[in-house]
């Protein structure tokens with residue numbers, strides 16, 4: 001590993017093969033291939049791909065049957081895939097290809113039991129591809145690392161809890177422990193987790209949101225005093241114009257394709273802004289429309305595609321605002337003057353800033369022509385009701401916060417917020433990542449939250465902020481954090497700077513992973529280590545007072561029940577709430593919190609949550625209704641609870657997103673169609689036309705020509721970090737792709753080694769997963 005900071009060397013537990021250290025799909029000898037994908041998104045390619053995963057996981061019967069319960073109002077479980085909302089009643093079967101893959105992956109009949117761990121040392125497992133690790137199936141009982149033999153060995157739940165309790169109690173300060181959350185946790189588990197952590201005495205609650213939508217949350221809070229989008233599915237059905245920035249819908253939120261196709265069908269304008277024209281941005285066979293599927297009938301999903309420069313969205317939005325102000329000079333009714341003067345702050349300064357920004361700068365920085373920007377603005381001006389939606393293509397940049405705030409600025413100009421069919425609508429990632437924040441996973445909790453928690457739960461929570469993901473990694477490295485608890489997820493591969501993160505974890509006294517499947521984060525561990533296996537979303541959760549259901553919140557603030565019914569993968573699994581309660585009782589000898597009562601009957605957790613969480617009054621009654629309930633949100637009612645009591649315009653300088661050297665490319669990391677974050681189902685990326693290849697870098701053909709490259713050439717990719725250090729990936733294949741010159745793309749998590757520890761946004765602390773500065777040259781040159 002090329003690393004000028006002197007931390008070279010492969011960390012124990014990472015793939016020992018230089019330079020890739022994780023993110024491997026299945027082993028294959030088959031040749032790779034690439035040809036442009038000519039079919040509409042979803043449709044039969046999706047059906048074939050689902051069939052393969054269902055068969056591979058040996059679930060040909062239970063798999064498809066369980067699908068019938070997925071996202072079923074009241075009696076079903078929530079799809080553990082993405083956070084796109086459930087359909088409100090039109091669809092018989094509200095499911096998608098990737099949701100089915102995801103559920104089947106969890107429901108597999110394969111098991112990782114004590115015999116498996118007895119047969120393989122951790123050192124040996126470290127040499128396995130990530131696919132093979134997860135493909136062993138579900139974890140079945142708690143395991144502890146035995147350094148003497150380098151094996152994981154069985155441990156009882158009580159001993160495991162006691163071990164964690166002893167370690168946590170022996171720390172000099174509760175701030176020497178960090179408690180990570182991945183976005184799968186239910187609301188109930190989340191609430192108990194943060195309660196335990198704060199009762200213990202720290203706000204060190206890093207989460208996957210720190211790498212995902214932290215920028216969106218911060219921006220929306222500053223602008224309109226809510227960390228979330230303000231629209232719901234009905235608004236999506238009512239808008240005249242829909243802007244979709246930096247989302248790969250066909251792969252990452254496939255149920256969104258239906259909404260896009262519906263919008264186009266009813267004559268709404270749908271503008272996709274993305275350096276890549278993704279499959280879902282042209283046309284789809286509506287995934288739920290079996291008649292359309294049978295007839296191969298495709299529906300358009302866009303009316304315009306704009307191939308913006310990576311990081312160029314702010315310039316595009318500002319250009320649109322410029323056109324809006326120009327139009328307002330002739331026709332003042334273009335602006336919603338009443339709304340602006342009574343409910344917003346700072347529009348005059350924004351106008352001055354926009355007017356002072358010259359067109360050539362907007363053109364250069366956005367990578368679009370003035371005509372394109374004007375045409376996009378014309379769509380906005382012609383629309384009565386506009387929704388702007390975005391995902392990681394906006395948030396994972398240095399200027400993510402400023403860009404989301406600029407999006408809100410543009411919406412505010414025409415009063416596109418807090419009314420039918422209009423507003424900001426971030427597309428969230430994990431199925432309950434938004435609920436996790438609502439229920440208290442936040443390293444920077446507000447005083448109001450802590451006050452209510454203190455009053456209702458009778459604890460004395462710490463008031464100083466905790467560590468987020470990048471700060472936790474630094475702190476583990478500096479040995480300021482000595483215990484790491486991962487509640488779900490695959491921290492070592494999801495985080496940036498893989499070897500650095502791995503070394504941090506290895507320096508810990510104790511690492512604990514609560515998981516459903518074996519993954520690399522179990523192999524990169526502290527001096528002591530535990531794997532605690534938990535129930536999955538689809539499984540029956542039997543507690544003292546009977547079977548339990550949990551709740552989740554989707555990307556549009558709808559909270560609903562999720563009830564698993566399947567026989568658990570093993571009799572020794574515990575639910576996440578039960579594991580958290582076990583950890584809490586072992587860690588907090590004097591606790592007054594009724595942990596056993598909470599675990600026996602989750603209604604009792606919800607009763608307490610109803611008192612702590614604003615908008616959750618009557619939680620148990622309200623969530624039992626057909627589609628659950630929407631959390632009340634003042635901004636949706638045009639009540640802006642900012643310090644000024646108004647929606648705030650931002651006034652950010654136009655960022656310069658063009659690298660200094662013409663040789664430097666801006667590399668972004670994306671998901672393939674066949675992966676779920678760090679879980680890789682196959683080496684194919686159907687919609688980008690790639691088969692059997694993940695070690696690739698997509699490049700513009702002119703950028704390839706300049707470097708003397710043709711398709712398939714092996715190249716080395718060298719990244720330069722903010723601190724000047726360099727990192728390298730060797731022998732990846734150059735693949736020509738339709739993206740803006742000067743940019744490049746490849747897959748997470750194998751490219752995470754290129755993201756330096758200092759490469760995070762100063763605005764959000766989010767790692768710069770969409771703008772890595774790289775040079776690409778033929779291997780050996």
Ligand SMILES: Nc1nc2c(c(=O)[nH]1)N[C@H]1C(S)=C(S)[C@@H](COP(=O)(O)OP(=O)(O)OC[C@H]3O[C@@H](n4cnc5c(=O)[nH]c(N)nc54)[C@H](O)[C@@H]3O)O[C@H]1N2
Pocket residue numbers: 081082083098212245246247248249251252253273274275276278308309310311312313391392393394397428429430668669670671672673675676677678770
């Ligand atoms: N099947 C499946 N579903 C998933 C996931 C998964 O791994 N698999 N992951 C889940 C999670 S946690 C999340 S957060 C979401 C992620 O959903 P996405 O945000 O769709 O995830 P990425 O694959 O990172 O794709 C980022 C998109 O942004 C574009 N982009 C990159 N840079 C820019 C830019 O500067 N401007 C603009 N406008 N676009 C840009 C890329 O070309 C790409 O289309 O999906 C969730 N759903």
Ligand SMILES: Nc1nc2c(c(=O)[nH]1)N[C@H]1C(S)=C(S)[C@@H](COP(=O)(O)OP(=O)(O)OC[C@H]3O[C@@H](n4cnc5c(=O)[nH]c(N)nc54)[C@H](O)[C@@H]3O)O[C@H]1N2
Pocket residue numbers: 134182183184185208209211212213392396429430487488489490491493494495514515516517518519534535536537576669670671676677678679747748749751752769
């Ligand atoms: N380079 C780069 N890196 C990225 C990103 C990127 O775009 N580019 N995206 C970032 C984003 S948006 C995110 S959200 C993070 C994702 O980071 P994480 O959430 O940490 O990672 P996942 O891969 O989703 O976690 C998969 C693991 O979760 C466990 N799991 C699955 N279901 C359950 C369950 O029900 N309960 C529990 N306890 N465990 C379960 C399984 O053991 C599985 O191995 O990655 C980030 N990393």
Ligand SMILES: [Mo]
Pocket residue numbers: 208211212213428429430
């Ligand atoms: Mo995410």
